Amino acid sequence: MYSVGVSDHxxxxxxxxxxxxGPAQNMHGATYVVEVSFQRRELDEDNVxxxxxxATEELSATLDKLRYSNLDEHPDVAGQLTTTEFLxxxxxxxxxxxxxxxxxxxxxxxxRETPNAWASxxxxxEASR
Amino acid sequence: MYSVGVSDHxxxxxxxxxxxxGPAQNMHGATYVVEVSFQRRELDEDNVxxxxxxATEELSATLDKLRYSNLDEHPDVAGQLTTTEFLxxxxxxxxxxxxxxxxxxxxxxxxRETPNAWASxxxxxEASR
Amino acid sequence: MYSVGVSDHxxxxxxxxxxxxGPAQNMHGATYVVEVSFQRRELDEDNVxxxxxxATEELSATLDKLRYSNLDEHPDVAGQLTTTEFLxxxxxxxxxxxxxxxxxxxxxxxxRETPNAWASxxxxxEASR
Amino acid sequence: MYSVGVSDHxxxxxxxxxxxxGPAQNMHGATYVVEVSFQRRELDEDNVxxxxxxATEELSATLDKLRYSNLDEHPDVAGQLTTTEFLxxxxxxxxxxxxxxxxxxxxxxxxRETPNAWASxxxxxEASR
Amino acid sequence: MYSVGVSDHxxxxxxxxxxxxGPAQNMHGATYVVEVSFQRRELDEDNVxxxxxxATEELSATLDKLRYSNLDEHPDVAGQLTTTEFLxxxxxxxxxxxxxxxxxxxxxxxxRETPNAWASxxxxxEASR
Amino acid sequence: MYSVGVSDHxxxxxxxxxxxxGPAQNMHGATYVVEVSFQRRELDEDNVxxxxxxATEELSATLDKLRYSNLDEHPDVAGQLTTTEFLxxxxxxxxxxxxxxxxxxxxxxxxRETPNAWASxxxxxEASR
Numbered sequence: 033m034y035s036v037g038v039s040d041h042x043x044x045x046x047x048x049x050x051x052x053x054g055p056a057q058n059m060h061g062a063t064y065v066v067e068v069s070f071q072r073r074e075l076d077e078d079n080v081x082x083x084x085x086x087a088t089e090e091l092s093a094t095l096d097k098l099r100y101s102n103l104d105e106h107p108d109v110a111g112q113l114t115t116t117e118f119l120x121x122x123x124x125x126x127x128x129x130x131x132x133x134x135x136x137x138x139x140x141x142x143x144r145e146t147p148n149a150w151a152s153x154x155x156x157x158e159a160s161r
Numbered sequence: 162m163y164s165v166g167v168s169d170h171x172x173x174x175x176x177x178x179x180x181x182x183g184p185a186q187n188m189h190g191a192t193y194v195v196e197v198s199f200q201r202r203e204l205d206e207d208n209v210x211x212x213x214x215x216a217t218e219e220l221s222a223t224l225d226k227l228r229y230s231n232l233d234e235h236p237d238v239a240g241q242l243t244t245t246e247f248l249x250x251x252x253x254x255x256x257x258x259x260x261x262x263x264x265x266x267x268x269x270x271x272x273r274e275t276p277n278a279w280a281s282x283x284x285x286x287e288a289s290r
Numbered sequence: 291m292y293s294v295g296v297s298d299h300x301x302x303x304x305x306x307x308x309x310x311x312g313p314a315q316n317m318h319g320a321t322y323v324v325e326v327s328f329q330r331r332e333l334d335e336d337n338v339x340x341x342x343x344x345a346t347e348e349l350s351a352t353l354d355k356l357r358y359s360n361l362d363e364h365p366d367v368a369g370q371l372t373t374t375e376f377l378x379x380x381x382x383x384x385x386x387x388x389x390x391x392x393x394x395x396x397x398x399x400x401x402r403e404t405p406n407a408w409a410s411x412x413x414x415x416e417a418s419r
Numbered sequence: 420m421y422s423v424g425v426s427d428h429x430x431x432x433x434x435x436x437x438x439x440x441g442p443a444q445n446m447h448g449a450t451y452v453v454e455v456s457f458q459r460r461e462l463d464e465d466n467v468x469x470x471x472x473x474a475t476e477e478l479s480a481t482l483d484k485l486r487y488s489n490l491d492e493h494p495d496v497a498g499q500l501t502t503t504e505f506l507x508x509x510x511x512x513x514x515x516x517x518x519x520x521x522x523x524x525x526x527x528x529x530x531r532e533t534p535n536a537w538a539s540x541x542x543x544x545e546a547s548r
Numbered sequence: 549m550y551s552v553g554v555s556d557h558x559x560x561x562x563x564x565x566x567x568x569x570g571p572a573q574n575m576h577g578a579t580y581v582v583e584v585s586f587q588r589r590e591l592d593e594d595n596v597x598x599x600x601x602x603a604t605e606e607l608s609a610t611l612d613k614l615r616y617s618n619l620d621e622h623p624d625v626a627g628q629l630t631t632t633e634f635l636x637x638x639x640x641x642x643x644x645x646x647x648x649x650x651x652x653x654x655x656x657x658x659x660r661e662t663p664n665a666w667a668s669x670x671x672x673x674e675a676s677r
Numbered sequence: 678m679y680s681v682g683v684s685d686h687x688x689x690x691x692x693x694x695x696x697x698x699g700p701a702q703n704m705h706g707a708t709y710v711v712e713v714s715f716q717r718r719e720l721d722e723d724n725v726x727x728x729x730x731x732a733t734e735e736l737s738a739t740l741d742k743l744r745y746s747n748l749d750e751h752p753d754v755a756g757q758l759t760t761t762e763f764l765x766x767x768x769x770x771x772x773x774x775x776x777x778x779x780x781x782x783x784x785x786x787x788x789r790e791t792p793n794a795w796a797s798x799x800x801x802x803e804a805s806r
Contacts, residue, residue, distance in 0.1 A: 036536075061301055063403060078500060079501075099318075118208045156162075292765070409552045410550065449578070629723060669680075
C-alpha cells in the first residue's frame with residue numbers, strides 16, 4: 033500500500049457550547065494544521081498516488097471556505113459542535129466529493145490543534161465499494 | 162474511523178542488562194514523549210471520541226507512577242527488560258484498565274525516545290470482544 | 291551567557307480590524323505556542339538560571355488570563371490591535387512584573403502562530419538598569 | 420501489535436522528466452528524511468521487535484547506496500521516474516531482502532521531502548505468506 | 549526588540565567540487581527550509597514589524613529564482629561554492645535589496661538542510677547605517 | 678555574522694539532590710538533544726564557518742564520554758549539580774578546548790530535555806580575546 037501526504041493550515045474562531053467542554057464553551061480559536069494522507073494499492077503511470085499539485089490545491093480550496101472565519105456563524109457548519117473530530121470528518125467529506133480521491137483505497141485527514149492534541153478521520157473507500 | 166490523540170512525557174532512569182543492548186546495559190535514562198491515540202467508529206453525542214480532558218488526566222496519572230524514577234527499582238516493572246516496546250505495552254495496559262477506553266475500537270501508545278527512534282503498542286478492542 | 295526556556299500554549303479568538311490585515315479582519319483564532327527564554331550571566335547556587343518550576347507556573351498563570359477568550363472583548367487588551375508582536379510584548383510585560391525575572395540579563399517571548407510564522411519580543415534588563 | 424521505528428536521511432539530485440511534474444522536470448534535489456517502522460505481533464526474548472542497532476545499520480547501508488548521488492544516473496534506478504512513492508518502495512524492497520525483516524508482520528517506509536509533503540510504502544508480510 | 553519570522557522551502561541540486569567536501573563533491577541535492585527573521589526596535593502603526601503578507605511574498609519571490617534548479621548551472625550563483633552559509637547570505641542580500649527591510653534593525657536568514665544541520669546569515673542594519 | 682549548527686543526542690541518568698528540585702531529587706534520566714551553533718564574521722576559503730564533518734565529529738566525541746552513563750558516578754561531573762544549564766556549559770567547555778573553535782566569534786550549546794524545556798550556554802570568543 034502506497035500513501036502520499038500533504039499539509040496546510042487554517043486559523044478559525046469557534047465555541048463549544050456544551051457543559052462538558054468547560055472553558056472551551058467560550059468563544060476562542062485555533063490554528064489547525066491539516067494533514068491529508070491519500071492511499072492507493074498501486075501507483076499510476078506517473079509513479080504517483082495522486083498528482084500532489086492537484087491534491088494540494090484541493091486541500092487549499094477546501095480550507096479556503098473556512099479560513100479566517102468564526103465557525104459559529106459559518107453557513108456550512110453553524111449549529112454543529114465543531115470539535116476537532118467533526119472538522120476532520122467535514123474536510124474529508126469535502127475532499128471525497130472531488131475527483132482527487134478517484135482510485136484511492138483510503139484517505140485520512142488529521143487536524144493538529146495544539147502540540148499535545150490532534151484528531152483524525154479515516155475513510156476506507158474499498159470497504160464502501 | 163475517528164481518532165483522537167494526546168501527548169505527555171516522562172523522564173526516567175533504567176538499564177537494559179543483557180549483552181545484546183551494548184552500552185545501554187549501563188544505567189542511563191530517557192525522556193519519553195508518550196502519545197496515545199484513541200480510536201472509535203462513531204462519535205458520541207458531544208461529537209468526540211473521548212473526553213480529551215479525561216484522556217489527558219488518565220495518561221498523566223499513568224505516567225505519574227513512573228516519572229522521575231529508576232525503573233530498575235520500580236515495583237511495577239522491576240525484573241523486566243524495560244525496553245521502549247515493553248513500556249508502550251505497560252502504559253497501554255494501565256490505560257486499558259480505566260473507563261477511558263469504553264466504546265473504543267482501538268488504542269495505540271507511542272513512545273519517542275530520541276529524534277531517531279520510537280516504539281508503539283496497538284491494542285484492537287474489537288478483535289478481542 | 292546562560293539561557294533557560296519553557297513553553298506552553300493558548301487558544302484564543304480575535305480580529306484585526308484594519309484594512310492592511312486583509313481576511314484577518316474577520317473574527318478568527320489561533321493556537322499560540324508560547325516560548326519564553328530567560329537569560330542570566332551566571333548560574334545561582336542551584337546551578338540554574340531560574341527555578342524552572344516557578345518559571346513554568348508564572349508563564350501558565352500569565353496565559354490563564356487569556357486562554358479560551360475572545361481578545362476583542364478581553365479587558366486587558368480590548369481596543370488594541372492584538373497582533374502576534376503585540377501579544378509577545380504583552381506577555382513579556384506581565385512576566386517582567388513578577389519576581390521570576392530577578393537577576394536576569396534578558397528575557398525573550400516567542401509566539402508561534404502557524405508552522406510558517408512567529409513573532410518575538412526581547413527585553414534587555416541590563417540595558418535598562 | 421508492536422512497532423519500532425528508526426530514521427535517517429539522504430540528500431540526492433534527480434529530475435522527473437514528464438510534463439505532469441511541471442518545474443520538477445528540471446534537475447533539482449531533495450533532503451529525504453527516511454523513517455522505517457517495523458511491526459511484529461509479539462516481542463522476542465529481549466523484549467524488542469527488532470535489534471534497533473541492526474535496523475539502524477541496515478537502513479543506513481541501504482541509504483549509503485543512494486546518498487550524494489544524482490538518481491538520474493544511478494545504476495539502481497536510472498530510467499525510472501524516481502518519485503517519492505517510488506523511492507519509498509525501492510528502499511522497502513532493499514530492506515525486505517535483509518534478515519532484519521525476519522518474523523515481522525509488516526514494515527512501512529516513509530520519506531518526508533518537505534515540511535508539507537511525504538510518501539510511504541507499506542508491505543504486509545503476513546498477507547503475503 | 550521585536551522580531552517576526554516567516555518560512556518557506558526550496559528543492560535544488562548542486563555539487564560542492566572541492567576535496568574538503570568529500571562525497572558532497574558529487575551532484576546531489578537538498579530541501580532547504582528557509583526561515584527569515586525581521587527585527588525592529590518599535591512596532592509600526594499597525595502593531596507589526598513588517599507586513600507579514602509582503603514579507604512572505606518577497607521571500608517566495610526570492611526563492612522562486614532558485615527553486616527546482618541545478619545551482620551549478622544557475623546564472624546567479626554559477627562558479628560559486630554554494631554552501632548553506634553562502635546560500636543564506638545570497639538570500640539575505642536579495643531580500644535586503646527590497647523595501648521589506650525598511651526601518652529594520654536586523655534580519656537573519658536560516659537554512660535548515662537536514663534534521664541535524666543548518667546555517668544562518670545575520671545582517672545588522674543599525675551597525676551599517 | 679554567519680552561523681552553522683549541528684545536532685546530536687545522548688541518554689543519561691542522574692539525580693539532582695537538593696530540595697529545590699522536588700521529584701527530580703530521585704534518580705531519573707533524560708534524552709538530551711544537543712545543538713551547537715558556531716558563529717564567525719567571515720566565511721573561510723571553502724565558503725564555510727567550520728568543516729561541518731569535523732564539527733559533527735567533535736560534538737559526537739564530546740558526547741561519547743557521557744552517553745549511556747549515570748552522571749552521579751561519572752568522574753568528569755560527579756559531585757556537581759548536573760542541571761541542563763551546567764551540562765550545556767560542560768559541553769561548551771570541552772568543545773572550546775578543541776581546534777574546531779579556531780577563528781570563531783561565538784559558540785552556543787543548547788540542550789533540549791523535554792518538548793517544553795531547554796537550556797543554553799553561549800560563549801563569546803571576541804569579548805574574551
